[in-house]
Amino acid sequence: xxxxxxxxxxxxxxxxxxxxxxxxxxxxxxxxxxxxxxxxxxxxxxxxxxxxxxxxxxxxxxxxxxxxxxxxxxxxxxxxxxxxxxxxxxxxxxxxxxxxxxxxxxxxxxxxxxxxxxxxxxxxxxxxxxxxxxxxxxxxxxxxxxxxxxxxxxxxxxxxxxxxxxxxxxxxxxxxxxxxxxxxxxxxxxxxxxxxxxxxxxxxxxxxxxxxxxxxxxxxxxxxxxxxxxxxxxxxxxxxxxxxxxxxxxxxxxxxxxxxxxxxxxxxxxxxxxxxxxxxxxxxxxxxxxxxxx
Amino acid sequence: xxxxxxxxxxxxxxxxxxxxxxxxxxxxxxxxxxxxxxxxxxxxxxxxxxxxxxxxxxxxxxxxxxxxxxxxxxxxxxxxxxxxxxxxxxxxxxxxxxxxxxxxxxxxxxxxxxxxxxxxxxxxxxxxxxxxxxxxxxxxxxxxxxxxxxxxxxxxxxxxxxxxxxxxxxxxxxxxxxxxxxxxxxxxxxxxxxxxxxxxxxxxxxxxxxxxxxxxxx
Numbered sequence: 440x441x442x443x444x445x446x447x448x449x450x451x452x453x454x455x456x457x458x459x460x461x462x463x464x465x466x467x468x469x470x471x472x473x474x475x476x477x478x479x480x481x482x483x484x485x486x487x488x489x490x491x492x493x494x495x496x497x498x499x500x501x502x503x504x505x506x507x508x509x510x511x512x513x514x515x516x517x518x519x520x521x522x523x524x525x526x527x528x529x530x531x532x533x534x535x536x537x538x539x540x541x542x543x544x545x546x547x548x549x550x551x552x553x554x555x556x557x558x559x560x561x562x563x564x565x566x567x568x569x570x571x572x573x574x575x576x577x578x579x580x581x582x583x584x585x586x587x588x589x590x591x592x593x594x595x596x597x598x599x600x601x602x603x604x605x606x607x608x609x610x611x612x613x614x615x616x617x618x619x620x621x622x623x624x625x626x627x628x629x630x631x632x633x634x635x636x637x638x639x640x641x642x643x644x645x646x647x648x649x650x651x652x653x654x655x656x657x658x659x660x661x662x663x664x665x666x667x668x669x670x671x672x673x674x675x676x677x678x679x680x681x682x683x684x685x686x687x688x689x690x691x692x693x694x695x696x697x698x699x700x701x702x703x704x705x706x707x708x709x710x711x712x713x714x715x716x717x718x719x720x721x722x723x724x725x726x727x728x729x730x731x732x733x
Numbered sequence: 734x735x736x737x738x739x740x741x742x743x744x745x746x747x748x749x750x751x752x753x754x755x756x757x758x759x760x761x762x763x764x765x766x767x768x769x770x771x772x773x774x775x776x777x778x779x780x781x782x783x784x785x786x787x788x789x790x791x792x793x794x795x796x797x798x799x800x801x802x803x804x805x806x807x808x809x810x811x812x813x814x815x816x817x818x819x820x821x822x823x824x825x826x827x828x829x830x831x832x833x834x835x836x837x838x839x840x841x842x843x844x845x846x847x848x849x850x851x852x853x854x855x856x857x858x859x860x861x862x863x864x865x866x867x868x869x870x871x872x873x874x875x876x877x878x879x880x881x882x883x884x885x886x887x888x889x890x891x892x893x894x895x896x897x898x899x900x901x902x903x904x905x906x907x908x909x910x911x912x913x914x915x916x917x918x919x920x921x922x923x924x925x926x927x928x929x930x931x932x933x934x935x936x937x938x939x940x941x942x943x944x945x946x947x948x949x950x951x
Binding site: 481505589604 | 734736737738739740742744745746747748749750751752753755756782783788789790791792809812837858859861
C-alpha cells in the first residue's frame with residue numbers, strides 16, 4: 440500500500456476500490472506499525488483541536504501581540520449573517536471566516552494543528568468544517584478527510600517542500616489549499632481521480648506565491664491568504680466534481696511548484712526582506728513593532 | 734522519504750505562530766536538552782538564515798528556550814519560556830549570524846554546566862519536522878523519529894564490535910548505524926537507531942566499556 444506520488448496514490452485507490460483516506464490509513468498501519476484505532480483516535484484529536492480553534496476565533500476577542508491581526512473572522516461571520524446580499528455566497532464565506540478564525544488564533548500564539556504548517560493552519564479546518572456542514576457529514580467522514588488531505592500533503596512534502604523558507608507561500612498555503620480541495624472532493628463523494636484533479640487545479644492557482652511576512656510575523660498577509668486558500672479549495676473541489684481535468688498532470692504541477700520555489704530569491708522566502716514586507720508600510724510596521732533597532 | 738507518517742503532515746498540535754520557526758525550533762531545543770541529558774546552566778544559541786532574520790516575529794527564541802526546558806510543541810508554557818528559563822537559572826544568549834547556512838532554518842545550540850558541554854546543530858525542514866545535522870562537530874542526520882543511541886568513543890579497532898555485542902546480548906536490533914570521526918585515531922561518534930528501546934542499564938554497560946567517552950539517547 441506504499442505510494443510516493445499522487446498518481447500512485449490515485450491508482451492504488453481506484454484499482455483497489457478504496458478511498459484515498461483508506462489508502463493513507465493502511466499506509467500508516469504498515470509503516471508505523473500502529474493499530475488502526477490508535478491512528479484514527481490520533482487524527483480525531485487533531486480534528487478536535489481544529490474545531491476548538493475555529494470556535495475560539497469566531498467567539499473570543501482574538502488579538503495578536505503585535506496588534507496586526509485579530510477580529511476579522513468575527514467581522515466576516517457577522518456580515519455573512521446580516522448582509523442583505525452575499526456576493527460570493529454563505530458557503531464560501533463560512534470557509535473563509537473559519538480559516539481566518541484559526542489563522543488568527545495561530546497568530547495570537549494559540550493552539551492549532553499545523554496542516555501542513557502553522558502558517559497555513561486555517562485552510563483545512565475552514566474547508567472541511569464548512570463542507571461537512573453543507574453535506575451533513577458525520578464525524579468519521581471529517582476525520583477521514585484529514586487522512587485524505589494528509590495523503591496529498593505527504594506526496595507534496597516528499598517530492599517538493601512545504602516550508603515557506605524553502606519554497607515560498609506556494610509551498611505552505613498552496614499545499615494546504617491543494618490538500619483541502621482533495622479532502623472536500625472525497626467528502627462530497629467524488630472519486631480518487633477527481634481528488635487528484637482538484638489538487639492540480641488548486642495548486643496551479645497558487646504557483647509563484649511568495650512568502651513575504653510583514654515584520655517576519657505569521658500575520659500579514661498570512662491570515663488573508665489562509666482565507667482565500669479556503670475559498671480556492673472549495674471552488675477547485677467543485678470544478679473537479681464537475682469533471683474538469685488539469686491539462687498538466689498533478690505530480691508535474693507539484694514538480695513545477697518545487698522548481699519555482701528553488702528559483703525564488705531568498706528575499707521572498709520567509710526572510711521578511713522583500714515583497715509586502717519591504718513596502719513602505721510594511722517597513723513602517725516593522726519599526727513600530729520592534730523599534731528602530733532592527 | 735523525509736516525511737514518514739501522516740502525522741508529520743496533519744500535525745503537530747502546537748502553539749503558534751510558525752511550524753518551522755516555532756514548533757520545529759522547540760523540537761531542536763528539546764533534542765539538544767535530551768542529548769545534554771540534564772538542565773543546562775548556560776546556553777548560547779546561534780541563529781542563521783531565515784531564523785536569524787525573523788526569529789522575533791515567530792517566537793523562535795522563545796520556542797528554543799521552551800525546548801531547553803523540555804517543553805513539547807503544544808505546551809502552553811512555551812509562551813513564557815524565556816521568563817521561566819530565567820527563573821530556573823538557565824542563562825541564554827542569542828546570537829544572530831549573517832553566515833549563509835546550507836539550510837535556511839538553522840540553529841546552533843551550545844549547552845554547558847560544571848560537568849560538561851555539548852554543541853548541537855539542528856535544521857527545521859518544515860511542518861514542525863527537524864533534523865539534527867551536527868553534534869560536537871560530527872556530521873550526522875537524525876530525525877528524532879526513532880530512538881537513537883549516540884556513543885562518543887575513541888577511534889580505534891573493536892569499538893563498534895564491543896557496542897554491537899552489548900546490544901546483541903540484550904536482544905536489541907540495529908535498524909540504522911552511522912560512524913563518523915574528525916580524524917584518524919581521534920574521537921568518533923556512533924549514531925545507532927534501534928528497533929527496541931535501550932534501557933538505562935544497557936546504556937551504563939556501554940558507557941563502562943573501554944574507549945567509550947559518553948553515551949546519550951535521543
